[in-house]
Amino acid sequence: MDEATLRAWAAQAGFAQSALCSAAEFAQARRVVDGQAPLAERRQLRFDPCGDDSRVKSLLVLLRPYAPAAPAQGGTVFVDSYYFASNAAYHAARALEARLTQAGCYARANVPYPAKEAAVRAGLGVMGQNSLLITPEYGTRVVILLMATDVEVTRVDAPVRADCLRCGRCAAACPSGALSAQGMCHPERCLRNFMMEGLVVPEALREAIGMRLIGCDICQRVCPMQPACAPARQEALRLDAFVTDDPAAFSSAVARLGEQIGRNAARPQRVRAQAALLAGNSGNPAYLPVLRAWAQSPFEAVREHARWAIDRLQTAGGA
Numbered sequence: 170m171d172e173a174t175l176r177a178w179a180a181q182a183g184f185a186q187s188a189l190c191s192a193a194e195f196a197q198a199r200r201v202v203d204g205q206a207p208l209a210e211r212r213q214l215r216f217d218p219c220g221d222d223s224r225v226k227s228l229l230v231l232l233r234p235y236a237p238a239a240p241a242q243g244g245t246v247f248v249d250s251y252y253f254a255s256n257a258a259y260h261a262a263r264a265l266e267a268r269l270t271q272a273g274c275y276a277r278a279n280v281p282y283p284a285k286e287a288a289v290r291a292g293l294g295v296m297g298q299n300s301l302l303i304t305p306e307y308g309t310r311v312v313i314l315l316m317a318t319d320v321e322v323t324r325v326d327a328p329v330r331a332d333c334l335r336c337g338r339c340a341a342a343c344p345s346g347a348l349s350a351q352g353m354c355h356p357e358r359c360l361r362n363f364m365m366e367g368l369v370v371p372e373a374l375r376e377a378i379g380m381r382l383i384g385c386d387i388c389q390r391v392c393p394m395q396p397a398c399a400p401a402r403q404e405a406l407r408l409d410a411f412v413t414d415d416p417a418a419f420s421s422a423v424a425r426l427g428e429q430i431g432r433n434a435a436r437p438q439r440v441r442a443q444a445a446l447l448a449g450n451s452g453n454p455a456y457l458p459v460l461r462a463w464a465q466s467p468f469e470a471v472r473e474h475a476r477w478a479i480d481r482l483q484t485a486g487g488a
């Protein structure tokens with residue numbers, strides 16, 4: 170298969186843009202910036218596609234753009250639209266992998282290499298100070314998926330027109346100071362790193378999480394490189410659906426969330442732990458009875474977050 174056909178099939182699978190980067194060159198690009206090596210290990214990212222499988226000649230970089238999510242209001246929670254798009258993109262990449270395999274190509278979807286690096290090398294955009302890929306057409310709001318293939322890179326494209334103004338608005342807007350002037354995101358300070366991960370969230374970050382169930386897009390929202398775009402039309406999720414003592418209602422809310430953002434992301438105790446934090450930030454004392462039951466949970470993150478939420482709601486004048 171040639172590169173042009175491969176990219177045409179990627180478009181048919183629902184990816185707005187795609188491009189190849191050489192797998193051999195990619196391996197040479199390993200950079201360890203701001204002490205990120207332990208992070209890469211923790212996430213099990215790999216850096217040597219050809220070493221991992223000698224059939225691999227290129228990484229196909231697939232971009233799926235998405236519109237920003239509307240902010241949470243009136244009892245709803247924030248789920249960044251990245252997670253809806255990411256779930257859809259994952260399945261689209263699997264379908265493309267099956268089609269390519271059937272056509273006799275080597276293709277392995279959703280491979281664990283640094284996606285931004287691959288996208289920059291494939292000529293799809295540039296790295297921004299917000300530590301994200303900025304593309305000319307969609308700004309930073311793209312899901313990047315990688316597929317290892319045996320297709321040779323032949324294309325030589327014009328250089329990308331995207332830019333980062335180095336205006337510093339992203340770093341200034343980040344509520345937890347996670348972005349460095351060099352453009353690295355420090356995971357130990359990024360709110361997203363603690364959302365629905367099943368971890369006890371450091372106390373200093375709990376209030377800043379606000380009503381975010383999963384995802385934070387503050388450093389993207391303020392970026393002048395984003396194109397004008399209407400908010401995504403997505404189902405508004407209510408906090409009440411998760412902060413409930415009815416096990417069937419909770420399971421059905423989690424199952425629905427799992428269909429939308431992927432079951433791996435929406436695991437029941439993780440959702441409950443995050444919902445407990447959001448209840449604490451809601452200012453709504455109606456959640457206190459459920460939180461008192463959750464404060465006895467055998468799951469540490471649920472228990473700790475529920476206790477914190479109870480304190481917060483009671484201090485604010487709840488019963």
Ligand code: B12
Pocket residue numbers: 198199200201202205206208209212214249251281282283284285286289296299300301302303308309310311312313314352353354355356359361362363383384385386388
């Ligand atoms: C771990 C991870 C996180 C962690 C840590 C973030 C981080 N900066 O490392 C946490 C949980 C905090 C996180 C948060 C988010 N993430 Co994240 N994350 C990842 C993941 C799984 C791995 C990243 C990683 O560990 N890389 C390891 C380090 C060593 O590599 P790196 O950070 O990519 O840096 C390399 C290159 O960028 C390069 N590099 C660094 N600086 C520069 C500068 C230049 C000029 C160049 C050329 C190269 C370069 O060198 C590094 C080494 O090779 C990737 C998916 C993937 N497979 O890559 C998604 C990914 C980066 N995340 C993504 C998203 C959308 C987010 C969030 C917006 C989610 C949200 N809505 O809350 C936030 C944004 C936070 C932010 N501002 O960065 C998208 C980014 C899309 C984009 N436009 O760039 C990715 C690619 C997921 C995807 N499949 O689309 N994420």
Ligand code: SF4
Pocket residue numbers: 297298299300332333334335336337338339340391392393394
């Ligand atoms: S807000 Fe400014 S500095 Fe940050 S990524 Fe966007 S253009 Fe670059």
Ligand code: SF4
Pocket residue numbers: 342343344345346347348354358359360361385386387388389
């Ligand atoms: S995602 Fe939120 S917490 Fe993380 S760097 Fe961006 S603004 Fe900061």
